[in-house]
Amino acid sequence: MSTVDLSPTARTRLGRARERGRLDRPALYEVLDAGMICHLGVVADGAPMVIPTGYGRHGDTLYVHGSTGAKSLRIAEAGEICVTVTHLDGIVLARSIFHHSVNYRSAMIYAVPRPVEDPEEKLTALRAVSERLAPGQWDVARRPTRRELAATAVLALSLEEASVKIRQGPPNDDEEDYAMDVWAGVLPVRQTFGEPVPDARLHEGTPVPDHIRHRR
Amino acid sequence: MSTVDLSPTARTRLGRARERGRLDRPALYEVLDAGMICHLGVVADGAPMVIPTGYGRHGDTLYVHGSTGAKSLRIAEAGEICVTVTHLDGIVLARSIFHHSVNYRSAMIYAVPRPVEDPEEKLTALRAVSERLAPGQWDVARRPTRRELAATAVLALSLEEASVKIRQGPPNDDEEDYAMDVWAGVLPVRQTFGEPVPDARLHEGTPVPDHIRHRR
Structure with a gap:
């Protein structure tokens, strides 16, 4: 199984990663x-902890x-x-088997986070997170009190120290394996949206807004 | 935005997490x-590093x-x-906005990994990883040399110290907000497979195997 493609952006290769981050x-x-969710890594009592959570970008800042x-x-914090x-x-x-792999796009951001206290910036941040997860909802749902x-x-989080890794395209087999009569190629994977499921307590006749129904 | 649903399984609540892991x-x-990929968290020079990678399960062991x-x-290691x-x-x-959330299923595993050296177990592990990503391929592709x-x-990784978090169902709005004329409910998200894309160097007439064409 090829590991070249999903290999880590080692922190020790940061010089290069930083460069790529800037260039890309x-x-x-x-x-x-x-994306809609990220995986947030923290160190708790010396051990890593990886938590799925929402996020949003505003300019060069990730919230x-x-x-x-x-x-x-x-x-x-x-x-x-x-x-x-x-x-x-x-x-x-x-x-x-060795050259099986995945096509993917991945971004890694390293940062010392800054807690947001200013109510104005907090609102900007929540809007960014909300619009990432549920675009259009900021304008129709009740805003935060x-x-x-x-x-x-x-x-x-500053996006200054970031790297992007992308793998796309066909398999890279060993030259002698191309003679094999085995199907090879790519099976595309997509994230799609299903039919909206209305809440049981919805007022009768409330239509599904276009930004939800036609979300792609 | 509600954060109850995607909140962390804090390491400090391990007693409960352990219990849930065993029960569930x-x-x-x-x-x-x-799943097909996981997010692996390690600590490098005191800082967390979160890497997407393949994995596979064999009994009570994750590879x-x-x-x-x-x-x-x-x-x-x-x-x-x-x-x-x-x-x-x-x-x-x-x-x-505050009660927007996501429906999700998530598993977290904490472990001190054991490097696999035994060739037999290594093969078992690679098979588990391969079949997770591309079920059926172990029997048709060239196996590892x-x-x-x-x-x-x-x-x-032992699966002993693990926790599962699941959120499903409709939004939990504040009682007074149910009076609002705003559409509420769930927009389902699914991972689907597209049409297989054959490799350019495939021998003419090589059919797409059923386990690839009909993968769900």
């Missing part, structure tokens, strides 16, 4: 803006949020964190 | 066996693999790691 800024934004009671957010967003685009089926804002912890 | 063993297996040259795998598998099942659209096995690092 549009690619970084594209990967981040195509993650959580309850003020969430231990992980409090831990994250105390030190460096890593945020990874991954899109699985296809299964790469090779002639050998002062109390709700206070109950929400928001962390801001 | 079938649920844990179900979450793991429905992750990588190139013997991959720094992250070498780091992972040296200490505790965290593996998280997340399935996004739906966007929960509430009447208030001794040389390829040697070039592949495999780590075994």
Whole structure:
């Protein structure tokens, strides 16, 4: 099984990663803006902890949020964190097991998070997170109250130290394996939306808004 | 935005998490066996690093693999790691921004990995990883050679210390918000497979096997 493609962006190769991050800024934004959840890594008592959570981008800042009671957010405030967003685009089926792989787009961000206290920035952050998960809802749903804002912890991460890794295309088999009579190629993987399921307590006749019905 | 649903399983609540992990063993297996990639968390020089990678389960053991040259795998060998598998099942659209959420299934595993050296177990592990990503391929593709096995690092993780978190169902709005004329409900999210894309160097007339064409 080939591991070249999903290999880590080692922290020790940061010089290069930083360079790539800068060079590929549009690619970084594209990967981040195509996702709905990230995996947030923190260090708790010396051990790693990886938590799926929502996020949003505003310019060159990434925001993650959580309850003020969430231990992980409090831990994250105390030190460096890593945020990874991954899109699985296809299964790469090779002639050998070893060269099986995946097509994917992935972004990794290293940052020392800055807790957001300013109510204005907090609102900007929550809007970014909300619009990532549920675009269009900010304009129709009830916005956060002062109390709700206070109950929400928001962390801001600079996107300066980031890297993007992308693998697309057919399998890379060993030359001698191309003679084999084994099907090879790519099985595409996509994330799709199903039919909206109305809440049981919805007022009769409330239509599904276009931004939900036609979301792609 | 509600953060109750995607809140962390804090390491400090391990007693409870451990209990849930044991009680929900079938649920844990179900979450793991429905995924194709995990997010592997390691600590490198005191900072977290979150890497997307393939994995496979064999009984009560989870296997992750990588190139013997991959720094992250070498780091992972040296200490505790965290593996998280997340399935996004739906966007929960509430009447208030605060109660927007996601439906999801997530598994977190904490373990001190054991490097797999025995060739028999290595083969079992690679089969588990391969069949997770591309079920059916182990029987048709060329299996790993001794040389390829040697070039592949495999780590075994006990599933003993694991937790499962699942959120499904409609939004939980504040009672007074149910009076609002705002559509609320769930937008389902699914991972689907597209039409297989044949490799350009495929022998003419090689059919797409059923296990690829009809994969669900």
